[in-house]
Structure formats: structure tokens, C-alpha cells
Amino acid sequence: MNRPRITVSIPPELDLFVSVERRGSAATEVATDGTSSLGHVVESLGIPLTEVGGLSVDGEPVPVSHVPAAGEQVRVRAVERPQQVPGAPLRFLLDVHLGTLARRLRLLGVDAAYESEDIGDPALAALSARERRVLLSRDRGLLRRREIWAGAYVYSDRPEDQLRDVLQRFAPALVPWTRCVACNGRLTEADKESVRGRLEDGTQRTYDVFAACTSCDRVYWRGAHHARLQAVVDAAMREFAPSATDSRPSP
Incomplete structure (x- = not known):
């Protein structure tokens, strides 16, 4: 036949x-x-x-x-770019292999949940559906699961290109220095006295501007790594939000 x-x-x-x-x-x-x-x-x-x-x-x-x-x-x-994701605030869920991308999205203020351990494809798909998050992955099999709410293939294995790909495809609002890169929680300004007990002596003497995570209590200040992170932020803002400016303390 x-x-x-x-x-x-x-x-x-x-x-x-x-x-x-x-x-x-x-x-x-x-x-x-x-x-x-x-x-x-x-x-x-x-x-x-x-x-x-x-x-x-x-x-x-x-x-x-x-x-x-x-x-x-x-x-x-x-898919046309920028892609519209109707029906929910734009939020992401990244699989275990995209940790650097997750941290860079959070650095830019993008809601990016990330599982640092491999919880398995069924659990990831269920989490995407339950929280209505766009699942980002380089695993085609995972993206074929019918239960995911929405998904997108990440086309590069280089974090710099991955970030540009996601920002270009979804055009999320960028609000740098407003999310904890460790847990995705919200950052709030913190006075030095309120965080003093969580600082090393050298940090207490050297820095005066701080932010703290409202979820995990991690404290942030403009340390030695600030220039490197600022370069990531500046590049993204120039290309994807050229009219925006920000001067909040960085992770």
C-alpha cells in the first residue's frame, strides 16, 4: 500500500x-x-x-x-519575533543546563525560574503548566511534551548568544538590578545597619550602598565583579532597551 x-x-x-x-x-x-x-x-x-x-x-x-x-x-x-505570549505575565522556566542564562536574565530583572538539579522532564513540564512559564531548553524532546504551557528552543550553546536570542525573541521588560541572581527573588534597597551582621569587616569598611533579597536575604553591593556584570547589563540595554537607564546597586 x-x-x-x-x-x-x-x-x-x-x-x-x-x-x-x-x-x-x-x-x-x-x-x-x-x-x-x-x-x-x-x-x-x-x-x-x-x-x-x-x-x-x-x-x-x-x-x-x-x-x-x-x-x-x-x-x-x-515563529515571528518578537513573539507574543498571551494570557499571562511573561515569565520563564529554564532547564538544568541553562544556569548561566538564568542568572543573566535575572541580572536584567527578568523573572527566570531555574532548577539547579535535574528534576526530570515530566516535573519541568508540569511546573511550566502550573506557573504558566515559558520553558526554555535545548532539549527538543522536552519541548515536545504536550503538557508544557509554552516553550522555546535556545539556539546557541554560548551564554552571550543565548541571552541575545531570548531578549530578541520575547522582548521582555528589562529592569536591571531588581532580582536576586541566586534565587530570582525581588531585591530591595537596604541600609548598612540592617545588613551589617551579614557583612565581612572589609565590606563594612569599603561599601555603603546595599540591596537585599526579599526571599533569601542575600546581600548585594558593588564589589570587584561589578564592572563585569555592568558590561553585560550595558550591552543588553543598548540593544534591547536603549532609552532606559538605571543606577541601582548590582549583585
Whole structure:
């Protein structure tokens, strides 16, 4: 029995997900089973649906539940940027492999929950759904889990590029120095006397401006590492929030 065959056009930005022999082609022929949804067919090519901005058949938009018939011409569109995430405040959840990205997002004031231990894909997906967070991962299998609320593939393995990718894709509001990089809690200004018991003698003598986490009580001041963190903040603000300024104490 011949399997129905369709032609699928894949945009260049999604080429990295498909097999080598399908890359660079304007269109690729795919055999289907006649019962699976178009969403399933696209995923079988290696493309997570989190990266698909729309599907059309013979020029007409169709849902991922559409069951393709023989001879159909399918076009896959990549997600448009900036991507709109309706229905909840924009918040993120990062998997265990994205710790540096999580800390940099928090440095910029972006709500970025992060599991420092591998709690497993089912638990991560359930947490995404329960807290309505966009799950960021480089694990395609994790992003295919149906229970996640929303997700996005992180395209680079370099933290600098990962940060630019997420900021460009979602355009979150940037409010640097307002979140704890350790726990994602909110920072508040703290007078020196209130945090004195948590400071080394040298820090007490040298610094006068402090912030404290309202969740974990961690204390922040402009230490020796401030210049490096400020460079990360400045680069992000120049590119993604050029009109914003801030002079709060840094972690």
C-alpha cells in the first residue's frame, strides 16, 4: 500500500532541526500514514512545534491538527519575533543546563525560574503548566511534551548568544538590578545597619550602598565583579532597551 506523500517547505531558520539530507532544500517530500496530524508530521521531521509560527496547506492556514492528504503542499513558518505570549505575565522556566542564562536574565530583572538539579522532564513540564512559564531548553524532546504551557528552543550553546536570542525573541521588560541572581527573588534597597551582621569587616569598611533579597536575604553591593556584570547589563540595554537607564546597586 502506497503511503500518501506531501511536499513540505521549511524556512532556512528551521533547517538545523531536520536531517542533513533535507537541509537547504526549498521543499522536501514526506510520506505520511494518512491518519497522523500535520503537527505530528512536522515533529517527526525534528522540528519542535514551539518553533513553528504557523502552517499552511496549498496557501491556506491550517491548525496543527490538520490531517494532510496526498499531494498537499505544506508550508511551515518560523515563529515571528518578537513573539507574543498571551494570557499571562511573561515569565520563564529554564532547564538544568541553562544556569548561566538564568542568572543573566535575572541580572536584567527578568523573572527566570531555574532548577539547579535535574528534576526530570515530566516535573519541568508540569511546573511550566502550573506557573504558566515559558520553558526554555535545548532539549527538543522536552519541548515536545504536550503538557508544557509554552516553550522555546535556545539556539546557541554560548551564554552571550543565548541571552541575545531570548531578549530578541520575547522582548521582555528589562529592569536591571531588581532580582536576586541566586534565587530570582525581588531585591530591595537596604541600609548598612540592617545588613551589617551579614557583612565581612572589609565590606563594612569599603561599601555603603546595599540591596537585599526579599526571599533569601542575600546581600548585594558593588564589589570587584561589578564592572563585569555592568558590561553585560550595558550591552543588553543598548540593544534591547536603549532609552532606559538605571543606577541601582548590582549583585
